[in-house]
Each structure stands twice: as structure tokens, then as C-alpha cells.
Amino acid sequence: MTGSKYAYAFGRIKALEVGLIDASQLKRMIDARTAQDAVKIVAETSYGTYLSESPDIPEIERAILQEVERTYQVVGKISPEKAVTDLLQLKYDIHNIKILLKSQITGKDLSHLLVPLGREGSGALKAACDGDLKAVSPEVAQIIQKALSLYEESGDFQKVQFFLDREHSLLLSEGFSEIPFLRQYNALAVDLENIRNFIRAEKMEIGFEEVFLSGGTLVLAFFSEVKDQPADYFMESTRNRDFAGVVHEGLTAYQETGSLSRYETLVDNFLMEYMKKAKTYSLSLEPVVGYLFAKEREAKVVRQILISKMKGIDITGRVSDVYE
Numbered sequence: 001m002t003g004s005k006y007a008y009a010f011g012r013i014k015a016l017e018v019g020l021i022d023a024s025q026l027k028r029m030i031d032a033r034t035a036q037d038a039v040k041i042v043a044e045t046s047y048g049t050y051l052s053e054s055p056d057i058p059e060i061e062r063a064i065l066q067e068v069e070r071t072y073q074v075v076g077k078i079s080p081e082k083a084v085t086d087l088l089q090l091k092y093d094i095h096n097i098k099i100l101l102k103s104q105i106t107g108k109d110l111s112h113l114l115v116p117l118g119r120e121g122s123g124a125l126k127a128a129c130d131g132d133l134k135a136v137s138p139e140v141a142q143i144i145q146k147a148l149s150l151y152e153e154s155g156d157f158q159k160v161q162f163f164l165d166r167e168h169s170l171l172l173s174e175g176f177s178e179i180p181f182l183r184q185y186n187a188l189a190v191d192l193e194n195i196r197n198f199i200r201a202e203k204m205e206i207g208f209e210e211v212f213l214s215g216g217t218l219v220l221a222f223f224s225e226v227k228d229q230p231a232d233y234f235m236e237s238t239r240n241r242d243f244a245g246v247v248h249e250g251l252t253a254y255q256e257t258g259s260l261s262r263y264e265t266l267v268d269n270f271l272m273e274y275m276k277k278a279k280t281y282s283l284s285l286e287p288v289v290g291y292l293f294a295k296e297r298e299a300k301v302v303r304q305i306l307i308s309k310m311k312g313i314d315i316t317g318r319v320s321d322v323y324e
Helices: 003-017 023-031 035-042 046-050 057-078 082-087 090-106 122-129 138-154 157-175 180-204 220-226 231-237 244-257 261-280 286-311
Strands: none
Touching: 003 057, 003 286, 023 035, 023 286, 035 286, 046 057, 057 082, 057 286, 082 157, 082 286, 090 122, 090 138, 090 157, 122 138, 138 157, 157 180, 180 244, 180 261, 180 286, 220 231, 231 244, 244 261, 261 286
């Protein structure tokens, strides 16, 4: 890839970063007296293009998805390594596959739950789930085929969902393997997700091996070793990891409240701090990926604030950090 393409992408990304919502704007949204006041603040940003003066929750959901979709379209035109940035959209394809297969199994129309994002596109995925596997890439076709076979064998859609999550993790690990920055990020994200899954699996009495994701540094044997041990043992076992503070504070909060919400916020903030390092790169892919990550985090936080305001939910201390 020529240096000029990286230089062009870097310049465009730096210009786009100026439009990201910063912490002061988020604070104004959080401190807004009413949901309508929060909407007015959001309307001053790029999301305002898609919002009416008094949007309901479905309109807010659509507006946020439209802004993320626009972002991927813009980045898709400037990315010096489109195969890698497209891979970041795979999570939306996995989501849509789950919805399409569930719709097929239950006979219910769930099209309103599909998202207008993804590397493959919901139309192509629907055709593939209906039998036209050539409508999608070979790797996704294989995943759909295996998912259908798994349901035929087990009759358990939850197993299908777990399988799709594992395949998603595997493809990300493979796709990021040659890019050290993304490989390290993915390993951290997988480790932290596996810790969350480990706790949830025990609580829901699900076999952890079904929800264990590949690509992290904490192997399956590690979780077998800490199973049935007190939380202090788990914290001690991870004390030399970069995310030791997240585990200690997050699991302590879980012990006190029975909720993983504090752990999840800490994970979001930890991963954001890592991704901010992308700003220190110049003629490479990292700033492009950093911007996409930033925009998705921004969208998640804006959604959280607006919907919580509309439902009268207190979000003090629960809003994740943004990219600044």
C-alpha cells in the first residue's frame, strides 16, 4: 500500500475527529433536566440530521444507526486497508444472522430488528439463510451452513447463538493477526469478555466451554482452574495482567451488588484508553480504526443517555469514556 493512501486517510481522519462529541457535550446531555433538553443538545451534533424535534425511542435508535452507517460509508472510501475496516462490521452481520435464523425458526417476522450495517448486508444474508449461500462470502456462507446444521441437530437456538459468537471471535483473531495494535486490542477485549461470560455462565448454569471465545491470552484451562474458587483467588490469578484493576474493582462491585454493570463500564473505559493510542500513529491503519471505534463508542453513549432520560433511569457513573 502506498504511503500517499495512508497520508490521505490520516488527513481525513484528523478532520473527522473534530466532529466527535467530547466529554463536555456528554456532560451537558447527562445534566439536561429533561429528555427533550438532552435531545436538543444531540441535535447540535451530526446526529441531528436524523432527528425530529420530539423523537421517540425507535426514531432515536434509527438515527444512531444511520449515523454509524454513514460513518462506515465515509471510512470505507478512504480506508487504506478496506478488508480490515470491513471486518469491524462483521458484528452487525452476526447480529443479523441471529435475527434471520430466529425468524426462520419461529416463523415470526423480525425484520424490524435487523440493522442496516454489516460487511455482507441484510439482504444478502437473508438470501443465504434462505438457501442461496452464494449471495455471501464463502466464510460467512460456511458459518450460516454450520449454524443451520447445529440447530437441526440440537433444536437449541441458544447453542446456535453461542456458536455464532465463537465464529465471530475466531474471524476477528485471524483478521487482526498481522496488525500488532489490533491483535493486542482484540486479545484484551476477548479476555475481558471471557471473564464476563465466565461469571454469567456460572450464574445461568451454562457450560462455560460453550461461551468461551478464542483469541485471548486466558486459556480455557485457566477458567477451569479458578472455577469454584472465591473471587479473591480470581483477582490474585490476574494481578499481573494489564487489566488487573478492572477485574479487582469490577468483581468487587459484582460481589456487593450482584450486577456486572460496573465491570462492563470499567471494561469500556479500559479498552478506550488502549484505543486512544491509535492517535499516536500517523501513516498507518491505526488512526482509521481508532476513529471507527470512537464513533461506535460515541453512538453507544448517546443512545444510552437519551433512552435513559426518556425512561427516567439514573445513569450517574454508568456512562463510558469517549475518544478524546
